Amino acid sequence: NINKYFWxxxxxxxxxxxxxxxxxxxxxxxxxxxxxxxILSRVQEIHPEATxxxxxxxxxxxxxxxxxxxxxxxxxRILDLGCGASEVNSNTLRPRLDGDYKPWFCRAIHCLGxxxxxxxxGDLSQERFTAYNVDLSEPDSLKYILDQSIDVATAxxxxxxxxxxKRGFQTxxxxxxxxxxxxxxxxxFLLISSNLNQYVEQVFDERDIVGGNK
Numbered sequence: 001n002i003n004k005y006f007w008x009x010x011x012x013x014x015x016x017x018x019x020x021x022x023x024x025x026x027x028x029x030x031x032x033x034x035x036x037x038x039i040l041s042r043v044q045e046i047h048p049e050a051t052x053x054x055x056x057x058x059x060x061x062x063x064x065x066x067x068x069x070x071x072x073x074x075x076x077r078i079l080d081l082g083c084g085a086s087e088v089n090s091n092t093l094r095p096r097l098d099g100d101y102k103p104w105f106c107r108a109i110h111c112l113g114x115x116x117x118x119x120x121x122g123d124l125s126q127e128r129f130t131a132y133n134v135d136l137s138e139p140d141s142l143k144y145i146l147d148q149s150i151d152v153a154t155a156x157x158x159x160x161x162x163x164x165x166k167r168g169f170q171t172x173x174x175x176x177x178x179x180x181x182x183x184x185x186x187x188x189f190l191l192i193s194s195n196l197n198q199y200v201e202q203v204f205d206e207r208d209i210v211g212g213n214k
Contacts, residue, residue, distance in 0.1 A: 014180055015189035019156075023064040023191070035059040043111045046128060050104075057156070058105040062112075065152055065191065076151045077115045079183070080106050081136060081176060082158030085122020103127060105156055117145065137172045142179040150183050153190045 017023055036055040043050040062073050069076060084103040106118040110129040117130045119142070124131035134141045136158075155176075180190055 014177060014184060017064075017068065017189055017191045019061065019064055019191055019193040023068070029056075029060070032056060032059040032063055035063060039108060039112060043108055046111060047107055050107075054102075054104050055108055058108040061105060061154065061156055061191065061193075062108065065154075068189070068191075069152065073109060073112060073114045077149060078109060078117070079142075079145065079150045079153045080116060080118045081153060081155045083118030083120045083124075083131070084157065085120055085124060086126050087123055101157065103129075103131075105154070106131070117150075136176055139175055140179070141175065142183060145183045147182055148185045150180075151185055151188045153180050153184055153188070155190065155192045157193065159192065 033052070033056060036052045036059040039059070040050060040052055040055060043055060065076065065078070066073055080103070083106045084101045086102065101122075103118050103120070103124065106116050106127070106129045109116040117132070118124060118127070119132045119134050119136065121133065121135055124133060132144055134144075136142075177190075184190070
């Protein structure tokens with residue numbers, strides 16, 4: 001069973017799933033690894049540098065989303081917040097993290113025939129999926145996206161970003177959630193990941209969790 005946590009502002013409500021806590025069984029990654037291997041050749045047709053390792057993380061989230069919605073990833077409209085950039089400034093990152101900040105989730109969804117929109121501050125001009133270069137700390141940064149046009153929003157590595165502390169957690173949280181209330185369908189949700197960082201705990205604290213069920 002997966003807990004549902006709710007963030008409420010005025011009369012608006014959006015469901016937030018924390019992947020690390022509620023969408024994965026720790027230690028059981030074999031389905032995701034198998035899925036990564038299954039889609040590897042398809043992704044390599046466009047991105048020859050793709051590896052099973054690069055697709056392992058995206059595969060976990062694809063399987064989680066399909067489990068939560070009961071629908072194929074191909075039938076969903078997905079928005080990935082802070083999707084990663086085509087080119088990463090490796091001078092600011094540890095070498096092993098370079099690939100983590102490239103848009104492999106969006107690339108995988110696109111290669112699978114899914115409907116994906118990626119947004120990031122970095123360069124996405126060479127990507128084949130629909131992408132917008134935006135600063136999510138700015139109000140109306142998602143104005144390009146139509147009302148109730150998204151089934152699932154994701155923030156997979158967004159709050160891991162090295163720039164996050166400088167940009168302001170609370171400002172970005174408020175801007176994002178206010179806009180998601182407009183663009184995500186009522187039965188949709190936001191999937192976040194708190195993998196490898198403490199930032200999500202600072203952004204989505206107990207004050208935001210005002211109800212839930214199993």
